[in-house]
Amino acid sequence: MTTILILAALFTLLLIRVPVAFTLGGLGLALLLFGGFSPLMAPQAILSTLDGFILLAVPLFLLMSNVLLKGGVGKDLFAAVHAWVGHWPGGLAVATIVSCGIFAAISGSSVATAATIGTVAIPEMIGRGYEKKFVYGLLAAGGTLGILIPPSIPMIVYGFVTEQSVIALFLAGIGPGLLLVALFIAFAMIYARWFGGYTPEPPTSTKERISSTIRALPSMVLAGVVIGVIYTGIATPTEAAAIGFAVALLITGLYLRTLTWQGFKEAAFESMVTTVAILLIVAGAKVFGKAITLYRIPQEISMFIGQNIDTPLAFILVVSVVLLIMGLVFEALSMVLIMTPVLLPAAMALGFDPIWFGVYMVVMVECALITPPVGLNLYVIQSVARSSLADVSRGVLPFLALMLLSVVILYLWTDLALYIPFKL
Numbered sequence: 001m002t003t004i005l006i007l008a009a010l011f012t013l014l015l016i017r018v019p020v021a022f023t024l025g026g027l028g029l030a031l032l033l034f035g036g037f038s039p040l041m042a043p044q045a046i047l048s049t050l051d052g053f054i055l056l057a058v059p060l061f062l063l064m065s066n067v068l069l070k071g072g073v074g075k076d077l078f079a080a081v082h083a084w085v086g087h088w089p090g091g092l093a094v095a096t097i098v099s100c101g102i103f104a105a106i107s108g109s110s111v112a113t114a115a116t117i118g119t120v121a122i123p124e125m126i127g128r129g130y131e132k133k134f135v136y137g138l139l140a141a142g143g144t145l146g147i148l149i150p151p152s153i154p155m156i157v158y159g160f161v162t163e164q165s166v167i168a169l170f171l172a173g174i175g176p177g178l179l180l181v182a183l184f185i186a187f188a189m190i191y192a193r194w195f196g197g198y199t200p201e202p203p204t205s206t207k208e209r210i211s212s213t214i215r216a217l218p219s220m221v222l223a224g225v226v227i228g229v230i231y232t233g234i235a236t237p238t239e240a241a242a243i244g245f246a247v248a249l250l251i252t253g254l255y256l257r258t259l260t261w262q263g264f265k266e267a268a269f270e271s272m273v274t275t276v277a278i279l280l281i282v283a284g285a286k287v288f289g290k291a292i293t294l295y296r297i298p299q300e301i302s303m304f305i306g307q308n309i310d311t312p313l314a315f316i317l318v319v320s321v322v323l324l325i326m327g328l329v330f331e332a333l334s335m336v337l338i339m340t341p342v343l344l345p346a347a348m349a350l351g352f353d354p355i356w357f358g359v360y361m362v363v364m365v366e367c368a369l370i371t372p373p374v375g376l377n378l379y380v381i382q383s384v385a386r387s388s389l390a391d392v393s394r395g396v397l398p399f400l401a402l403m404l405l406s407v408v409i410l411y412l413w414t415d416l417a418l419y420i421p422f423k424l
Contacts, residue, residue: 010024054160059272067245070252071248080215089192090192100146105227107146144369225243226243326368327367356414372393
């Protein structure tokens with residue numbers, strides 16, 4: 001009964017629009033007080049959270065992605081990819097997806113990926129005759145690759161909360177990320193071939209391909225540097241983020257000379273605002289997590305699931321439905337922080353690997369990024385395209401179905417996530 005009341009209070013506060021950080025922190029503090037526990041546990045939990053070295057990667061990755069955004073790197077990246085695949089059926093759509101995948105490997109941010117590539121791709125695709133709803137859905141869904149293809153900020157937070165290896169999570173995200181890119185590309189090509197709505201393009205000359213690739217090469221090198229120093233053990237994810245930020249400054253400030261002082265100040269300010277919001281949510285979630293642990297809520301939920309859901313498939317189906325419903329009203333990071341402490345013990349009791357479950361959670365969180373009414377990527381694309389939210393929402397439906405298909409494949413083929421970190 002206590003568990004039901006606490007969860008009801010949590011969802012009630014969130015549904016009446018109390019900010020997530022204050023909902024989690026305030027409810028956690030109230031539970032400590034009413035439960036007879038020391039209120040000093042709250043500041044202790046917050047301090048033990050915010051002094052974590054791994055969390056330094058969050059502002060550094062945000063700084064890197066915002067510097068690249070303000071430096072206009074997306075335009076060069078898109079032009080290079082388009083030069084190579086633009087003549088394919090649905091070539092502009094394919095170029096958009098590949099560009100999103102590459103930028104995701106640089107930034108770790110879905111919003112930055114959607115905004116950076118969307119600014120360039122939307123006018124190009126609409127100008128070539130692509131249906132607007134398809135374009136908006138493609139960009140909103142393509143942006144979600146930013147939190148699956150490593151580096152990924154939600155994976156960093158999941159690893160911090162669960163004390164799992166962030167490097168293993170990054171490695172586990174490669175296979176599902178590439179699968180999602182392949183599914184999006186296949187759908188875009190089939191849609192373009194059978195439903196038309198685009199103007200075919202002639203192949204680009206070799207000279208133009210080489211010149212555009214050279215201009216975009218520093219961005220691709222940056223992705224290789226960030227990923228390479230992590231996977232080879234040269235640097236931790238936090239140190240790699242710092243290296244990436246420094247290299248991004250060199251690329252946009254000295255090589256391309258596209259980053260102005262005003263642009264840098266805007267990038268720093270936007271990174272600061274996002275970082276503060278994330279850390280407030282993390283701190284509140286830590287207090288709430290401490291309280292529900294003392295109340296033994298995760299253990300009770302695990303026991304309930306163990307008594308009523310006796311197969312891994314049934315568990316995944318139920319959890320997927322719950323997360324989809326939550327995605328209608330909660331943003332991505334909140335879902336990770338609220339649901340992971342509750343679901344992970346039950347998942348592990350049923351035999352799920354915590355690294356696999358982290359990737360599964362991130363894919364489901366991706367769905368939350370494109371489900372109305374609070375899907376952040378919907379609002380990013382709406383803002384960039386200056387379109388209606390209804391058009392963007394309708395456009396994402398087939399891509400949402402593809403993302404759910406990737407969950408099915410991930411469940412049936414667990415090595416898609418686990419082979420690289422543990423068997424390669």
